[in-house]
Amino acid sequence: MKRNDTIVAVATPQGVGGIAVVRLSGPDALAMATSHLNLRPPTSDLRPRQAVYCRFDDLDDGIAVYYPQGYTGEPTVEFSCHGSLYVQQALLQTLVDDGARLAEAGEFTRRAFLNGRLDLSQAEAVADLIDAVTPTQHQLAVSQLRGGYADELKALRQQLLDLTSLLELELDFSQEDVEFADRSQLIHLVGSLSLRINSLRNSFRLGNALKRGIPTAIIGRPNAGKSSLLNALLADDRAIVSPIAGTTRDTVEETFSIDGFTFRLIDTAGLHPTDDPLENLGIKRSIAAAVQADIILYVHDATRSFADALADMQSLQDAGVSLEGKHLWIVNNKMDLPDAVNPTPGVGIAVSSTQGTGLDNLRQVMVDAVRRDKAASSDILLTNARHYDALGRADAALRQVADALTQGVPADLVAVDLRDALYHLGTITGDVANDEILSNIFSRFCIGK
Ligand SMILES: Nc1nc2c(ncn2[C@@H]2O[C@H](COP(=O)(O)OP(=O)(O)OP(=O)(O)O)[C@@H](O)[C@H]2O)c(=O)[nH]1
Numbered sequence: 343m344k345r346n347d348t349i350v351a352v353a354t355p356q357g358v359g360g361i362a363v364v365r366l367s368g369p370d371a372l373a374m375a376t377s378h379l380n381l382r383p384p385t386s387d388l389r390p391r392q393a394v395y396c397r398f399d400d401l402d403d404g405i406a407v408y409y410p411q412g413y414t415g416e417p418t419v420e421f422s423c424h425g426s427l428y429v430q431q432a433l434l435q436t437l438v439d440d441g442a443r444l445a446e447a448g449e450f451t452r453r454a455f456l457n458g459r460l461d462l463s464q465a466e467a468v469a470d471l472i473d474a475v476t477p478t479q480h481q482l483a484v485s486q487l488r489g490g491y492a493d494e495l496k497a498l499r500q501q502l503l504d505l506t507s508l509l510e511l512e513l514d515f516s517q518e519d520v521e522f523a524d525r526s527q528l529i530h531l532v533g534s535l536s537l538r539i540n541s542l543r544n545s546f547r548l549g550n551a552l553k554r555g556i557p558t559a560i561i562g563r564p565n566a567g568k569s570s571l572l573n574a575l576l577a578d579d580r581a582i583v584s585p586i587a588g589t590t591r592d593t594v595e596e597t598f599s600i601d602g603f604t605f606r607l608i609d610t611a612g613l614h615p616t617d618d619p620l621e622n623l624g625i626k627r628s629i630a631a632a633v634q635a636d637i638i639l640y641v642h643d644a645t646r647s648f649a650d651a652l653a654d655m656q657s658l659q660d661a662g663v664s665l666e667g668k669h670l671w672i673v674n675n676k677m678d679l680p681d682a683v684n685p686t687p688g689v690g691i692a693v694s695s696t697q698g699t700g701l702d703n704l705r706q707v708m709v710d711a712v713r714r715d716k717a718a719s720s721d722i723l724l725t726n727a728r729h730y731d732a733l734g735r736a737d738a739a740l741r742q743v744a745d746a747l748t749q750g751v752p753a754d755l756v757a758v759d760l761r762d763a764l765y766h767l768g769t770i771t772g773d774v775a776n777d778e779i780l781s782n783i784f785s786r787f788c789i790g791k
């Protein structure tokens with residue numbers, strides 16, 4: 343990809359709108375724009391960061407703003423025109439005929455990164471910010487955009503880099519048995535980096551759940567009313583409900599938000615002992631949903647014996663569903679029926695999915711729990727899967743370094759692992775970046791960003 347050409351794209355969403363913004367960025371941006379702009383009054387000038395009313399050829403009237411160093415870090419002109427599809431396309435065409443190139447997805451932000459306006463983790467936060475629909479997602483993106491843990495990692499990485507360079511210098515003097523790199527300082531630094539990395543990695547489960555929706559599995563016996571509960575919480579007829587046991591065969595997923603938190607509800611096939619191979623396939627998926635869930639809503643039909651529910655709790659754990667770190671609530675359903683009894687007063691949550699009673703309480707319990715988890719977690723939450731992976735690799739390398747240092751392994755071998763750790767830490771902020779990493783990140787962006 344040429345990095346020095348002038349690129350253009352519509353920066354506003356595709357389609358018709360009140361206005362559209364066309365963004366032109368690169369060394370020729372100002373010259374290209376001025377050759378088509380009729381400034382009004384004609385004596386005026388495109389001055390840096392000033393909005394100027396102008397006519398763009400014979401096409402449209404609008405506002406142009408020139409930034410000597412725009413979002414991309416290069417000369418940029420942004421033109422606000424009427425949001426007609428014809429005007430947008432014709433404006434693009436004119437500039438392309440003049441030598442501009444249509445920008446690829448994320449290319450403006452990619453340039454901003456390459457020109458040092460943002461580090462890589464901030465560029466990724468821009469994508470998250472654009473995607474955010476809830477206050478929580480917004481808050482997570484903004485905290486990453488403002489530097490967050492990336493600044494801290496950058497500083498720690500720099501210290502590690504300095505010590506690694508000293509260690510490598512020793513290799514040039516291998517005959518002379520000198521130690522430039524202070525080993526105890528190195529051990530201390532590796533230790534504090536590992537600690538920080540682990541606390542960040544531990545925050546990923548919650549961070550990721552808050553960003554993508556907290557996985558919430560609805561589990562229980564056939565006919566307990568799981569699908570009815572899903573529909574009631576969503577206030578939508580999403581899943582099929584019927585009096586026939588075994589209606590839901592496969593998992594059904596849908597997200598919904600309360601008080602700024604997004605939950606990813608997963609309705610599942612009913613649990614019970616059966617020889618039916620198809621049903622067993624469904625039950626396997628129910629268990630898998632319970633394994634990955636942060637919240638389990640165990641739906642119990644309150645007109646039936648509670649012994650089934652207790653047996654299910656046991657069989658879930660036998661099947662490998664660890665309840666550690668999860669919330670599990672027993673939702674006593676069908677409380678509207680005359681023979682319903684609440685078998686777990688004070689503990690279970692009594693609802694009627696068909697009447698809608700008790701649902702506000704259930705929603706409140708769910709939100710309160712997540713709010714408590716968030717308050718109890720570290721101030722910074724890791725939300726980016728790429729960073730989670732890179733931190734894991736960096737940590738593995740650092741562990742090798744720590745082992746090697748305590749065992750007195752020769753410096754050249756320690757240096758190899760140090761370089762490995764430095765590499766993986768560097769990919770987070772973009773101190774190390776190759777085309778593959780960049781393409782992966784920026785292809786997630788939309789055109790014009
Ligand atoms: N009276 C009453 N009936 C309910 C309630 N919730 C569900 N039902 C009824 O119970 C039957 C089973 O409901 P479903 O929601 O399909 O149950 P399920 O747990 O999804 O069942 P499977 O998909 O077969 O595992 C349906 O006839 C529902 O109308 C409730 O709160 N009160």
Ligand SMILES: [Mg+2]
Nearest residue numbers: 568569589590
């Ligand atoms: Mg169902």
